[in-house]
Every structure is written in structure tokens, then in C-alpha cells.
Amino acid sequence: MENTNNVAAVKSKPQGNSKNTAAHIRLIIEKILVYVFLMLNVFICLFFFYILIVNSTMSKDELQGVFTGIPSTHFFDNLKSALNTADVDLPQATWNSFLVAALSAIVTTYFSALSAYAIHTYRFKGRKFIAGFILAIMMIPSQVSSLGFLKLCNQMGATNQLWVLIIPGVAAPAVYFYMLQYLQATLPLDLVEASRIDGSSEFRTFNRIVLPIMKPALAVQGIFSFVGSWNNLYMPALLLTDDDKKTLPVILANLSSKAHSQADAGQVWMTILIAIVPIVVVFLILSKQIIKGVTSGSVKG
Amino acid sequence: MVHVATAQQPKKKKISYAKWGYIFLIPFFVVYLIFTLYPQLLTIGYSFTETYYDLDPIAGSHWEGPRFIGIENYITLFTPDANGEIRILKYLGNTMIMWVICALPQFIVSLLLAVIFTSNRLKIKGQPFFKTVFYMPNVIMASAFGLLFFELFGSVGPINKMLISMGWLKESYDFLGHEVSVRTLIGLLNYIMWFGNTTLVLMAGIQGIDDSVFESARIDGAGAFRTFFTITMPLLKPIFLYVFITSMIGGLQMFDVPQILTNGQGTPNKTSFTLVMYLNQMLGVKNYGISGAISVTLFFFTAILSIFVFKGITKDNKN
Numbered sequence: 001m002e003n004t005n006n007v008a009a010v011k012s013k014p015q016g017n018s019k020n021t022a023a024h025i026r027l028i029i030e031k032i033l034v035y036v037f038l039m040l041n042v043f044i045c046l047f048f049f050y051i052l053i054v055n056s057t058m059s060k061d062e063l064q065g066v067f068t069g070i071p072s073t074h075f076f077d078n079l080k081s082a083l084n085t086a087d088v089d090l091p092q093a094t095w096n097s098f099l100v101a102a103l104s105a106i107v108t109t110y111f112s113a114l115s116a117y118a119i120h121t122y123r124f125k126g127r128k129f130i131a132g133f134i135l136a137i138m139m140i141p142s143q144v145s146s147l148g149f150l151k152l153c154n155q156m157g158a159t160n161q162l163w164v165l166i167i168p169g170v171a172a173p174a175v176y177f178y179m180l181q182y183l184q185a186t187l188p189l190d191l192v193e194a195s196r197i198d199g200s201s202e203f204r205t206f207n208r209i210v211l212p213i214m215k216p217a218l219a220v221q222g223i224f225s226f227v228g229s230w231n232n233l234y235m236p237a238l239l240l241t242d243d244d245k246k247t248l249p250v251i252l253a254n255l256s257s258k259a260h261s262q263a264d265a266g267q268v269w270m271t272i273l274i275a276i277v278p279i280v281v282v283f284l285i286l287s288k289q290i291i292k293g294v295t296s297g298s299v300k301g
Numbered sequence: 302m303v304h305v306a307t308a309q310q311p312k313k314k315k316i317s318y319a320k321w322g323y324i325f326l327i328p329f330f331v332v333y334l335i336f337t338l339y340p341q342l343l344t345i346g347y348s349f350t351e352t353y354y355d356l357d358p359i360a361g362s363h364w365e366g367p368r369f370i371g372i373e374n375y376i377t378l379f380t381p382d383a384n385g386e387i388r389i390l391k392y393l394g395n396t397m398i399m400w401v402i403c404a405l406p407q408f409i410v411s412l413l414l415a416v417i418f419t420s421n422r423l424k425i426k427g428q429p430f431f432k433t434v435f436y437m438p439n440v441i442m443a444s445a446f447g448l449l450f451f452e453l454f455g456s457v458g459p460i461n462k463m464l465i466s467m468g469w470l471k472e473s474y475d476f477l478g479h480e481v482s483v484r485t486l487i488g489l490l491n492y493i494m495w496f497g498n499t500t501l502v503l504m505a506g507i508q509g510i511d512d513s514v515f516e517s518a519r520i521d522g523a524g525a526f527r528t529f530f531t532i533t534m535p536l537l538k539p540i541f542l543y544v545f546i547t548s549m550i551g552g553l554q555m556f557d558v559p560q561i562l563t564n565g566q567g568t569p570n571k572t573s574f575t576l577v578m579y580l581n582q583m584l585g586v587k588n589y590g591i592s593g594a595i596s597v598t599l600f601f602f603t604a605i606l607s608i609f610v611f612k613g614i615t616k617d618n619k620n
Contacts, residue, residue: 027422034417038431041410044493045434051459052449067462115329122322130326137337139607141554143577144600147347147584147592148340171333202321231442233557234577238584249444249557256448256561268452275445283440287433294436294498295505 056269063265074266082270088251089243090274097247098278100165100236101229105222108169109179112221113214116179117206121192131180138173143234150238160242165235175221182217183210220293223286230279248275348374348593354586366590374594389579389595393602395484395567396575399559400552402488407496407548414496415503416529435497443494447561450490451477477563480572487559487573491552499544506540507533546607553603556581576602 055063059074083090119131149168150159158164187210195205211218233249240246246254255271283290351373352366378389414435418425425431438446453460454476461473476482514536518528534541556577559567565582567574576599583592 031423034423034425037413038417038425041414041496042431042434045438045497048449048453048493051453055452055459064457066466067459069463111328111332114325118322118325122319122325124319124322127322134329137333139550140341141550141600141603143554143556143580144596145337145340145344146580147589147596148343149336150584151343151347151589152336152340168332168336170331171329171337176329196318202318202325206325227440231440231444233442233444233560234581238581249442252442252444252448253561256444256451257564265452268448272445272449272452276441279440279442280437283437284433287436288429290440291429291432291436291501294501 078270112175352589403491411499443557
């Protein structure tokens with residue numbers, strides 16, 4: 001779209017300066033409009049977080065008063081009351097969330113890479129069928145199996161156990177698909193062959209040769225898996241009923257029903273802040289890789 | 302390589318590595334069978350039974366069923382209730398309306414942003430900053446976001462106070478008590494969470510288009526809008542289709558935001574109640590028969606809409 005205007009500008013050059021300046025002015029005006037548009041979207045993204053941060057520094061009474069938009073001094077009071085409140089064990093929930101998210105990320109990326117490696121490297125009977133099958137099951141929404149999953153956990157006596165939220169990550173078709181694409185682009189089969197000549201076992205070849213090559217893909221999918229798990233509300237809310245097993249989103253959901261019946265607002269603001277700050281920090285550190293990951297995965301998918 | 306290897310080590314010639322393909326796929330399929338396929342079959346099975354937890358105050362709480370009742374659950378789902386409403390279709394409608402409120406502006410803005418960021422002429426500076434800011438809401442917990450909006454737009458929340466102090470409102474407006482405002486808030490929140498992601502995907506799509514195509518459009522003297530509608534959009538169609546369908550499937554599964562924002566009630570009057578909230582509610586009261594039927598119906602809605610959209614767009618492409 002823009003290239004054409006560029007030509008118009010170039011073409012106008014020999015016809016005299018006035019047209020050239022006109023095109024130049026037009027470009028400047030367009031640029032101003034574009035930056036205004038960009039800043040508007042920046043505002044939409046950041047405005048609510050600004051209020052969140054401001055309000056987390058306010059005492060209960062200040063929150064009742066007029067909204068000023070200026071931070072107050074009660075940040076640590078709110079932090080203390082959020083962490084020490086009797087009915088919500090926030091440190092425990094944070095730890096549970098971290099445990100589930102970190103282990104999910106490891107399990108999901110490792111086994112998806114292994115499955116993709118199996119399809120990519122070996123020529124076995126039914127390979128094409130299996131590859132097609134995994135693609136086909138990718139589109140089925142996970143909520144469709146939630147009733148059966150709940151029932152299964154009941155049968156196994158595994159409700160209120162965090163591992164049932166981690167192990168299913170072994171079979172993650174979408175992550176597998178990403179890994180397969182990555183392998184096809186980066187892993188020459190000669191390398192596997194060379195490793196065999198060196199006397200390496202197949203399993204060792206995967207762990208020592210292939211996994212290091214896949215590091216960028218593992219990192220990207222690891223981050224996405226961590227974030228997805230950290231933020232997941234639906235299944236954990238159905239499975240985790242014991243207070244000491246709840247994850248952060250479940251705590252927030254409980255807090256929301258409390259908030260609907262007027263809870264300590266300062267504490268609610270602080271809890272929201274605690275739930276999102278770790279992810280935002282991780283995101284800001286890794287944003288370059290994450291953004292790269294979004295674009296690379298989608299073009300292929 | 303293979304050739305050299307067999308020449309040097311003739312003993313290894315007979316080794317077939319094919320079995321390792323199966324061995325390495327074992328974890329995937331074992332977990333898939335136990336934690337995905339079996340639950341799916343169980344769900345379908347329950348949808349044909351009457352199974353629920355009876356909170357009988359006289360006989361005591363106990364499980365009823367499972368008793369096979371054929372397609373009765375499905376009939377119940379699609380039978381109008383006392384108000385003459387077919388609930389599941391109403392909730393499907395709610396879900397789709399809130400998805401459109403989020404998706405329509407999202408697609409337009411994201412397309413615009415993608416074109417702006419990839420423009421050779423505008424040469425936008427600070428792209429890493431913009432991309433980081435636009436994508437950031439996507440990594441934030443939807444439930445935290447929902448609770449944040451609940452606090453923000455409450456009748457004593459900061460937004461009401463701000464609007465009153467600016468003189469735009471005389472008294473506080475009950476954002477969470479009106480159909481239009483609740484749906485708009487849910488749509489807005491989903492928009493904030495997803496437009497950055499969509500922008501990045503569409504950008505990658507535009508960057509994947511061969512520059513020479515734009516070059517020839519330039520030589521032919523096509524205008525900016527014409528280039529966009531005759532070159533960029535048609536070539537972007539596969540990516541746009543991908544974005545559209547994934548967004549729609551995601552929209553159909555909308556849960557966290559309306560659940561938290563309305564405390565699972567879909568206020569006012571169930572007008573922001575989504576399909577998955579319905580499923581969640583039925584699972585909560587342990588009516589497994591109806592839950593199963595809702596799950597299967599949800600699956601069919603997803604499949605039918607996806608096929609419909611896919612066919613519609615690809616057909617359009619041929620003409």
C-alpha cells in the first residue's frame with residue numbers, strides 16, 4: 001500500500017519542487033496521524049495498569065475518596081495485608097502456580113520435541129497416518145473433554161493434586177506441530193547419522209545433539225506454555241478445592257465473588273498486582289524472543 | 302553419509318532405527334489416550350445418560366444414574382424454557398456478539414497497524430517499544446484482568462469517579478448492571494488482550510509477501526487503497542483466514558473474563574453468559590448428563606462455524 005505512494009513522490013520530482021514539497025508535507029501529516037494512532041493504542045494498553053499501580057498504593061479510606069491519579073504511600077501496608085490475610089494463602093497460591101507452570105513448560109516442550117523428533121527422523125510404518133492424526137486432533141477444543149477429565153481425576157482420586165495439571169502437557173499437539181516445523185527447518189538428518197557413527201544411542205543423540213539445536217524453539221514454546229499455565233483458570237477452578245492447592249487464578253476467582261460482596265478494595269488491588277507482576281517482568285525481559293516466537297509460529301501455522 | 306557408514310562398519314548395516322520412531326511416540330500416545338481421548342469418550346458417553354448429584358433434603362444427597370436416556374439431554378437443551386427461550390442458543394448468541402464486539406475493531410486496527418509497521422514509506426520508529434506494549438496484555442492473566450475491570454468500573458470505582466469529576470457524568474453509572482456496557486467491557490477487554498497478537502501475526506504475513514508484487518503494482522501506478530485491496534488483502538487471505546478461525550474458536554470458548562467480571566452470573570439477566578460458563582455451571586452443580594450434551598454441542602458449533610467460515614472465504618477467493 002505504501003510503496004505506491006513512494007512512487008508518486010519519486011515521479012513528482014522532475015515535475016518541479018512545489019509538488020515535491022506537497023508530497024513531503026503530506027507524508028509528515030500522515031506520520032503525525034499514524035503516531036497519534038499508535039499512542040492511542042499505547043494509552044489503551046497502559047492506562048488500566050497505571051490505575052492498578054496507583055490504587056495498590058492507596059489505603060481503604062483513600063480509595064473511598066476522590067480519585068486523584070497520584071500514588072499514595074500505603075503500598076507496603078496493602079502488600080502486608082494481602083500476604084497475611086487469613087482466608088487467602090497468597091504465598092502458597094503463588095508457589096503452586098509457579099510449580100505447575102514451570103513443570104508444565106518443561107514437560108510440554110521436552111515431550112513435544114521428542115514426538116516431533118520421532119516423526120521427523122524415523123521412517124516407520126504408519127508414520128504419515130500418525131502425523132496426520134496428531135494434526136487432526138489439534139483443533140478439538142480442550143473444554144470438550146473437561147467433563148471426562150474431571151471424572152477421570154475423580155476415578156483416580158487425583159482432584160486436588162497438581163500433577164494432573166502437568167502430565168497432560170506430554171500430549172500437546174500444537175506445541176508438537178511447532179517443534180516439527182522447527183526440526184524440518186533446522187535439523188539435517190546427516191547430523192543424526194554422524195552421531196550414530198560416533199556410537200551414540202538414539203536417546204542420547206536426541207538429548208545431547210538435537211535438544212541443544214532446538215533451544216530457540218524450546219525457549220519460545222516454554223515461555224508460552226508457562227504463561228498459558230500460569231493464567232489458566234478453567235480446569236484448576238474445577239479441580240482444586242483444597243485451599244492449600246489452589247493456584248492464583250482460582251484465588252482471584254474466589255476473591256472476585258468476595259469483591260462482589262464488597263471486600264477490602266486495597267487488598268484486592270494488591271492481589272491483582274501480585275498475580276500479574278511476575279509474568280510482566282518475565283515478558284519484559286524476554287519480549288524480543290516472545291514477539292519473534294509469535295510471528296514465526298503463526299506464519300508456519 | 303549412510304553409504305560411508307555402511308562401508309566402514311558393515312555390521313551396522315542391518316540395524317533398522319524405525320522402531321525408535323514408535324518408542325519415542327509412546328509418551329505422547331499414552332498420555333493422549335488417558336488424558337484426552339478417554340475423557341472425550343467419557344464426555345460423549347455421559348451426554349446420553351441421566352447423571353446428576355441429587356441434593357434431596359429428605360432422602361439425603363446422593364448420585365442419580367448414570368442411566369441411559371438416548372438423546373433426551375440434547376432434546377432438553379434445545380427445548381424452549383418457560384420464557385420461550387432456547388438457552389443454549391441464547392448463550393451461543395451472547396458469546397458470538399461479545400466475540401464480534403472484540404473481533405471487528407481488532408481486525409481493522411490490527412490490519413492498519415500491520416500495514417503501518419511494514420510500510421517502507423512511513424518508516425515507523427520505536428517499533429520494538431510499540432510491539433512490546435501492544436503484546437503485553439496478552440500474557441496477563443485474563444482473570445486478573447477481569448477482576449481489574451470489575452474494580453475499575455464498579456459504581457464506586459475510579460472510572461466513575463473520574464467521569465464525575467470531569468463533569469461527564471452527574472451520578473455514577475452502573476457499568477456492570479447494563480447489557481450493552483457489560484458486553485462492551487468484555488469485548489473491550491478481549492480486544493486489549495488480543496489486538497497485539499493479531500497485529501504481529503498479520504505483520505509476519507505481509508512481510509512474507511514477495512516485494513516484487515508490490516513493485517509491479519507500483520509500476521502499474523496503483524494507488525495506496527487499490528494496492529491494499531487488490532494485492533495485500535488477497536495475498537494475506539490464508540493468514541487472515543487463520544487469524545479469523547483461531548480468533549473465532551477462541552471466542553467460542555470465552556470464559557475467564559465474563560466469569561470473573563460478572564461473578565459467574567452473566568449479568569444482567571444472563572445476557573453476558575457464555576457457552577463455557579454454562580458448561581462450567583452445569584459441572585459445578587454436578588449435572589453430568591447435561592454437561593456432556595453441552596460439551597458435544599459446543600464441539601459441533603465450533604466445527605460447523607469453522608467449516609462455514611473456511612468454505613466461505615475460500616469460495617470467495619475463487620471468484
